[in-house]
Amino acid sequence: MPLAQTSTTVPVVVNDDLCIADKGCTVCVDVCPLDVLRIVETDDGGKTAYMKYDECWYCMPCEADCPTGAVTVNLPYLLK
Amino acid sequence: MDEILDGLTQIDCDILVIGGGTAGPMAALKAKRKNPKANVVLLDKANVKRSGAISMGMDGLNNSVIPGYATPEQYTKEITIANDGICDQAAVYRYAQECYGIIQELDEFGIRFQKDENGEYDVKKVHHIGTYVLPMPNGDTVKKALYRQLRKARINIINRYMATRLLTGEGRVAGAICVNTRSAEFLVVRAKAVIMGLGAAGRLGLPTSGYLYGTYENASNSGEGYAMAYHAGAGLANLECYQINPLIKDYNGPACAYVAGPMGGYTANAKGERFIECDYWSGQMMQEFYDELQGGKGPVYLKLNHLAEETVAEIERVLHIVERPTRGHFHQGRGTDYRKQMIEMHISEIGFCSGHSASGVFVDEHARTTIPGLYAAGDMANVPHNYMLGAFTNGAFAGLDAADFIADVDFASFDQGEVDAERTRVLAPTKRDDGIPPNQIEYKTRRLVNDYLQPPKVTAKMELAQKRFEEVREDMDQGMYVRDSHELMRALEASSILDCADMAAAASLYRTESRWGLYHNRVEFERDNDNWFCHTILTKGDDGKPAHRKQDVKPYVVEIAEDEKDAYDKQRVSATVAAE
Ligand SMILES: Cc1cc2nc3c(=O)[nH]c(=O)nc-3n(C[C@H](O)[C@H](O)[C@H](O)COP(=O)(O)OP(=O)(O)OC[C@H]3O[C@@H](n4cnc5c(N)ncnc54)[C@H](O)[C@@H]3O)c2cc1C
Ligand code: SF4
Ligand code: SF4
Numbered sequence: 001m002p003l004a005q006t007s008t009t010v011p012v013v014v015n016d017d018l019c020i021a022d023k024g025c026t027v028c029v030d031v032c033p034l035d036v037l038r039i040v041e042t043d044d045g046g047k048t049a050y051m052k053y054d055e056c057w058y059c060m061p062c063e064a065d066c067p068t069g070a071v072t073v074n075l076p077y078l079l080k
Numbered sequence: 081m082d083e084i085l086d087g088l089t090q091i092d093c094d095i096l097v098i099g100g101g102t103a104g105p106m107a108a109l110k111a112k113r114k115n116p117k118a119n120v121v122l123l124d125k126a127n128v129k130r131s132g133a134i135s136m137g138m139d140g141l142n143n144s145v146i147p148g149y150a151t152p153e154q155y156t157k158e159i160t161i162a163n164d165g166i167c168d169q170a171a172v173y174r175y176a177q178e179c180y181g182i183i184q185e186l187d188e189f190g191i192r193f194q195k196d197e198n199g200e201y202d203v204k205k206v207h208h209i210g211t212y213v214l215p216m217p218n219g220d221t222v223k224k225a226l227y228r229q230l231r232k233a234r235i236n237i238i239n240r241y242m243a244t245r246l247l248t249g250e251g252r253v254a255g256a257i258c259v260n261t262r263s264a265e266f267l268v269v270r271a272k273a274v275i276m277g278l279g280a281a282g283r284l285g286l287p288t289s290g291y292l293y294g295t296y297e298n299a300s301n302s303g304e305g306y307a308m309a310y311h312a313g314a315g316l317a318n319l320e321c322y323q324i325n326p327l328i329k330d331y332n333g334p335a336c337a338y339v340a341g342p343m344g345g346y347t348a349n350a351k352g353e354r355f356i357e358c359d360y361w362s363g364q365m366m367q368e369f370y371d372e373l374q375g376g377k378g379p380v381y382l383k384l385n386h387l388a389e390e391t392v393a394e395i396e397r398v399l400h401i402v403e404r405p406t407r408g409h410f411h412q413g414r415g416t417d418y419r420k421q422m423i424e425m426h427i428s429e430i431g432f433c434s435g436h437s438a439s440g441v442f443v444d445e446h447a448r449t450t451i452p453g454l455y456a457a458g459d460m461a462n463v464p465h466n467y468m469l470g471a472f473t474n475g476a477f478a479g480l481d482a483a484d485f486i487a488d489v490d491f492a493s494f495d496q497g498e499v500d501a502e503r504t505r506v507l508a509p510t511k512r513d514d515g516i517p518p519n520q521i522e523y524k525t526r527r528l529v530n531d532y533l534q535p536p537k538v539t540a541k542m543e544l545a546q547k548r549f550e551e552v553r554e555d556m557d558q559g560m561y562v563r564d565s566h567e568l569m570r571a572l573e574a575s576s577i578l579d580c581a582d583m584a585a586a587a588s589l590y591r592t593e594s595r596w597g598l599y600h601n602r603v604e605f606e607r608d609n610d611n612w613f614c615h616t617i618l619t620k621g622d623d624g625k626p627a628h629r630k631q632d633v634k635p636y637v638v639e640i641a642e643d644e645k646d647a648y649d650k651q652r653v654s655a656t657v658a659a660e
Binding site for chain 1: 135289294332
């Protein structure tokens with residue numbers, strides 16, 4: 001039984017123009033209590049944080065601790 | 081990151097503290113200060129900097145006993161009554177005596193508490209009888225302040241390791257088995273004493289939004305504390321006394337009568353009428369809430385729209401920046417404004433948490449569990465109505481006692497077979513080629529919890545739940561499948577959640593009476609003081625299933641007069657207060 005690819009809209013968005021992951025920043029990934037953020041390579045060869053797993057408590061340490069204000073926490077669609 | 085690696089490391093420490101949320105850090109600090117030579121390890125599934133219920137901060141201390149406002153005797157009496165009499169008072173009384181000292185220590189850490197113009201603590205009345213709520217104007221700094229202290233005290237912090245099982249041997253605790261949440265590598269920690277502060281079982285029921293992580297509790301608290309204690313053979317008390325909270329509908333955060341109440345806000349029915357006397361969370365209060373919803377007078381609302389602009393602005397300032405700072409976004413998205421309309425509330429999913437009830441791993445006034453060397457504090461230990469200051473204070477008791485305990489003992493030896501068995505169990509979902517992902521196992525378990533375990537409790541429904549849980553367990557054991565170590569963490573959580581669901585059903589079936597208002601409303605049974613004025617203790621039976629026994633409530637330290645005992649039963653307002 002192979003797994004399906006069911007899409008889901010994620011609540012946390014990162015502005016990759018502001019994100020300085022390519023300078024080594026991982027702050028949001030480090031602080032998230034649910035461990036749902038990761039760093040990925042962008043199309044232009046840079047790096048950015050993004051929400052990999054839709055498992056968010058909408059608690060906000062990622063947004064509060066980001067040094068450049070790149071993270072915005074929205075409410076998960078199911079409850080907003 | 082996230083690939084599954086094969087690895088196992090073993091380390092030794094004197095005291096292992098599991099859970100770096102609220103109780104855990106205080107336990108680690110106290111132990112280290114008492115015995116600076118001790119090697120104290122604080123281990124967390126998340127990152128201690130931002131983990132646990134107080135991750136973003138707290139609005140205030142819900143249960144502070146401050147000289148001049150309340151006495152330890154008054155507090156002990158109130159909590160005993162709020163908890164329907166089932167309370168070993170020694171732990172509550174010791175907390176009430178010593179929590180003021182902890183407040184002063186927190187003050188020294190840089191956490192400010194609200195004072196009036198005379199420089200006295202500005203304590204507010206929210207409870208039915210006494211005055212205990214102390215606001216924290218810079219409550220958003222609490223976790224940072226705590227973290228600074230941990231660094232200063234050179235506590236050894238290990239992040240992103242999830243504890244899965246305790247090790248025991250020679251009749252006492254021997255350590256714990258932990259798994260890295262980003263690599264699946266194992267860490268076996270040998271310890272002379274273990275302190276558990278893993279928080280509530282917050283992912284037991286499913287929120288009505290259907291979003292698995294939209295829980296009231298911090299969603300990383302998935303019940304491992306209870307599951308680990310159970311599998312190690314510790315006693316768990318009164319698990320049938322669920323936690324159920326009155327929350328903002330869908331957002332699922334506290335409506336915060338504790339903040340808004342003293343400023344004139346209250347819980348109202350659809351007509352804007354007050355129907356409960358006191359907004360302090362108790363089972364009796366939740367029963368009235370439920371009756372109002374079911375009785376055709378709902379929805380139930382948080383009512384602030386009769387208050388002056390400055391008051392509403394002040395409430396917003398507190399509620400929208402500290403505890404759950406996304407709350408402002410939520411209201412904005414819905415177009416709701418406290419000034420203009422009442423805010424819809426509802427009843428939360430069920431969970432285990434002593435914060436507002438009485439369930440949890442059984443402990444005494446030293447935070448000792450029934451296993452020597454094993455301690456528990458905070459939301460997962462059964463000291464009733466703990467809240468944040470209870471987590472700090474009982475965490476302190478655990479740390480202090482553990483520092484003494486390790487002085488006289490060496491490591492207990494344990495059976496290496498336990499480690500091998502746990503590795504096999506943990507890694508099983510990584511060995512399959514396909515199967516059921518953990519989110520489906522979890523969703524199904526929690527949906528069944530809602531369908532069959534949510535009060536009012538019905539025997540036939542709970543028995544059905546047990547049957548269905550067995551089927552899910554079979555699926556989990558034989559067919560759960562994960563692709564990376566992050567999913568493996570979720571798989572292990574699904575397993576703890578299922579253990580907690582089994583315990584919730586078994587404990588609820590055992591107590592054949594109704595008690596604690598809605599928390600244990602068993603429709604076929606009346607309250608029965610003759611047979612059930614006692615704790616129920618759940619342990620793992622020889623057949624691997626929950627076993628039960630009754631345990632006497634210890635003689636009260638603070639006597640309660642006959643006519644005081646039902647103070648919390650009288651929650652409904654007698655003549656309805658008209659809406660403004
Ligand atoms: C939304 C909300 C609002 C609240 N408001 C107030 C208030 O205003 N005033 C008040 O007094 N109280 C309040 N409380 C209650 C108070 O916050 C809690 O009672 C207290 O913080 C609990 O502390 P704890 O140490 O038991 O749990 P937590 O602080 O939640 O810590 C548990 C820790 O265990 C870790 N953990 C979990 N599982 C594992 C595992 N398997 N391995 C390793 N680590 C693990 C978690 O990552 C976490 O760090 C509130 C609670 C919530 C949820
Ligand atoms: S904290 Fe901000 S800057 Fe750093 S990785 Fe995350 S989004 Fe990028
Ligand atoms: S809001 Fe909380 S759970 Fe969601 S990504 Fe940010 S830190 Fe993680």
